[in-house]
Amino acid sequence: MSAHSFFLDFLYWRISSRYQKAFVEIRKADIDRYKDQERLSEHKQEIAQFIKVLKDDNKKILVIIFPSMYFIGPNYPSADIHTLMGNYFRDQGVETIDLLNDLKGKDAKSLIASPFDSHPNEYVYNLAAERIFEKVKPLLK
Numbered sequence: 001m002s003a004h005s006f007f008l009d010f011l012y013w014r015i016s017s018r019y020q021k022a023f024v025e026i027r028k029a030d031i032d033r034y035k036d037q038e039r040l041s042e043h044k045q046e047i048a049q050f051i052k053v054l055k056d057d058n059k060k061i062l063v064i065i066f067p068s069m070y071f072i073g074p075n076y077p078s079a080d081i082h083t084l085m086g087n088y089f090r091d092q093g094v095e096t097i098d099l100l101n102d103l104k105g106k107d108a109k110s111l112i113a114s115p116f117d118s119h120p121n122e123y124v125y126n127l128a129a130e131r132i133f134e135k136v137k138p139l140l141k
Helices: 006-015 017-035 037-056 079-091 122-139
Strands: 062-065 095-098 112-114 117-120
Touching: 017 037, 017 079, 037 079, 062 079, 062 122, 079 095, 095 122, 117 122
Parallel strands: 062 095
Antiparallel strands: 112 117
């Protein structure tokens, strides 16, 4: 029945706890992709090309790294990825903000949009905006 109704399909996926394990596995798979050196190299090449285009056009670049909200906590599994990517951006001459230190002591449930949506919530976006403003403010004249 849910195959014929977007609304019923939406409800099914939101109510069904049967798929929670699948959602966790998908999130872990995203993190594991950074361990694939070939994929990581391709990712870095794409980023380098984008940075070059921006720099060639004399654009200022500021990167913000958001943690995976679902896994936030004292045993956050991706801290090494934050270090890796932060160092990569800095090596490219790109200023970087990493929100991990601001959020790692918090409870993941207090940082996500909803139990069914692990995107950052309003608190996290406000924090990101404040951190960005700190970097941009000196450029405003």
